[in-house]
Amino acid sequence: MAAELDEIDRRILAELQRDGTLSVDQLSERVSLSRNACWRRVKNLEENRVITGRVALVDADKLGLGLSVFIIIRTSNHDPEWLAKFRAAVTSFPEITGVYRMSGDLDYVLRARVADVKAYDRLYQRLIAKAPLSDVSASFVMEEIKETTVVPVEIR
Numbered sequence: 001m002a003a004e005l006d007e008i009d010r011r012i013l014a015e016l017q018r019d020g021t022l023s024v025d026q027l028s029e030r031v032s033l034s035r036n037a038c039w040r041r042v043k044n045l046e047e048n049r050v051i052t053g054r055v056a057l058v059d060a061d062k063l064g065l066g067l068s069v070f071i072i073i074r075t076s077n078h079d080p081e082w083l084a085k086f087r088a089a090v091t092s093f094p095e096i097t098g099v100y101r102m103s104g105d106l107d108y109v110l111r112a113r114v115a116d117v118k119a120y121d122r123l124y125q126r127l128i129a130k131a132p133l134s135d136v137s138a139s140f141v142m143e144e145i146k147e148t149t150v151v152p153v154e155i156r
Helices: 007-018 024-030 035-047 080-092 117-130
Strands: 067-074 096-101 108-114 135-140
Touching: 007 024, 007 035, 024 035, 067 117, 080 096, 080 108, 080 117, 108 117, 117 135
Parallel strands: none
Antiparallel strands: 067 108, 067 135, 096 108
């Protein structure tokens, strides 16, 4: 169930998603709210886990991780033991930045950030050593047209 957010909460979320370094004073000015009322609302959003954390976004290219890879996994094994091994494996690799269980023809889609194809191959070899996989394919991102962490917060 979606959290009950009013227009001011949504404006606060929109501003913080644009710039998580805003001070309470700057934020309160942008959303036209007193400093104390703004602070209380931010704290409430944090306590209710609407705001789940604050991070610094980094340029992967400048860290030498210029290749984004989508790894598609199909498996015939869906038992709890296999799933526990798979879950432990994919969550243990820092290169894997997203793991999604899918509906339809695909079972799982993983997103990874690596330096190059050789680094992907090393990740692949480590992954299959930890969890038996029957069908794995990868697609390498040629161009990132849109990449965002912003969740739309406009009122519908």
